[in-house]
Amino acid sequence: MSIKYIATSKLPTPWGVFEMHGFEDTTSGKEHVALTLGQFDSQQAVLGRIHSECLTGDALFSLRCDCGFQLQTAMQTIAEEGQGFILYLRQEGRGIGLLNKIRAYQLQDGGANTVEANEMLGFEADMRKYDMILPMLNKIGVEHVRLMTNNPRKVAAMQNVGIEVVERVPLQVGKNRYNEQYLKTKSTQLGHMMSEVHFTDENTSGE
Ligand SMILES: Nc1nc2c(ncn2[C@@H]2O[C@H](COP(=O)(O)OP(=O)(O)OP(=O)(O)O)[C@@H](O)[C@H]2O)c(=O)[nH]1
Numbered sequence: 001m002s003i004k005y006i007a008t009s010k011l012p013t014p015w016g017v018f019e020m021h022g023f024e025d026t027t028s029g030k031e032h033v034a035l036t037l038g039q040f041d042s043q044q045a046v047l048g049r050i051h052s053e054c055l056t057g058d059a060l061f062s063l064r065c066d067c068g069f070q071l072q073t074a075m076q077t078i079a080e081e082g083q084g085f086i087l088y089l090r091q092e093g094r095g096i097g098l099l100n101k102i103r104a105y106q107l108q109d110g111g112a113n114t115v116e117a118n119e120m121l122g123f124e125a126d127m128r129k130y131d132m133i134l135p136m137l138n139k140i141g142v143e144h145v146r147l148m149t150n151n152p153r154k155v156a157a158m159q160n161v162g163i164e165v166v167e168r169v170p171l172q173v174g175k176n177r178y179n180e181q182y183l184k185t186k187s188t189q190l191g192h193m194m195s196e197v198h199f200t201d202e203n204t205s206g207e
């Protein structure tokens with residue numbers, strides 16, 4: 001894996017004008033993005049998120065997962081703080097790709113849960129790798145992080161590459177009747193730290 005920085009532009013959003021930094025993994029050809037808002041002091045812990053691509057949730061309004069809600073909330077929270085970053089990683093479907101995720105959804109429509117469906121297709125439950133995060137964080141000048149996630153693997157991935165996670169900030173949003181089972185499986189089988197009590201019901205139109 002080799003990460004090459006390509007270019008930076010502005011990204012105006014409903015929550016604020018972010019800077020968008022493009023990176024290329026020259027080995028896999030994957031194109032990753034870092035969004036930043038504000039100026040970072042490398043000694044300070046910066047609020048941020050590592051977000052794995054979910055075309056269905058992030059762009060197509062799917063209620064099968066919580067991804068789109070988490071992305072929006074993370075961007076909004078960063079805008080409210082006036083400072084922060086998002087690494088948007090092209091690891092669709094926990095690393096199995098879009099078409100395999102649709103195959104997995106087909107199996108889930110037949111009763112499998114999200115982990116079983118991956119395994120029925122011959123994949124591990126979570127195939128993601130996080131070795132691209134260090135060169136991306138180096139480029140945007142982040143060394144200490146307050147990480148918005150419920151996923152302990154992301155906290156470990158940051159610490160493994162020498163980035164200090166000063167605080168884990170829970171990000172429990174977007175629960176609805178279509179993703180309730182998925183969220184339960186993430187919590188019981190993938191180790192996500194989620195409490196029922198703090199789960200805000202972002203989308204009642206799915207109810
Ligand atoms: N294989 C598979 N991937 C899924 C399914 N539902 C969502 N995904 C993918 O799961 C990933 C979710 O990534 P993130 O939004 O970074 O969330 P996370 O790793 O669960 O951890 P958080 O930071 O707590 O949100 C994305 O790549 C989605 O495309 C599913 O049923 N099967």
Ligand SMILES: [Zn+2]
Binds near residue numbers: 057058065066067068
């Ligand atoms: Zn999703």
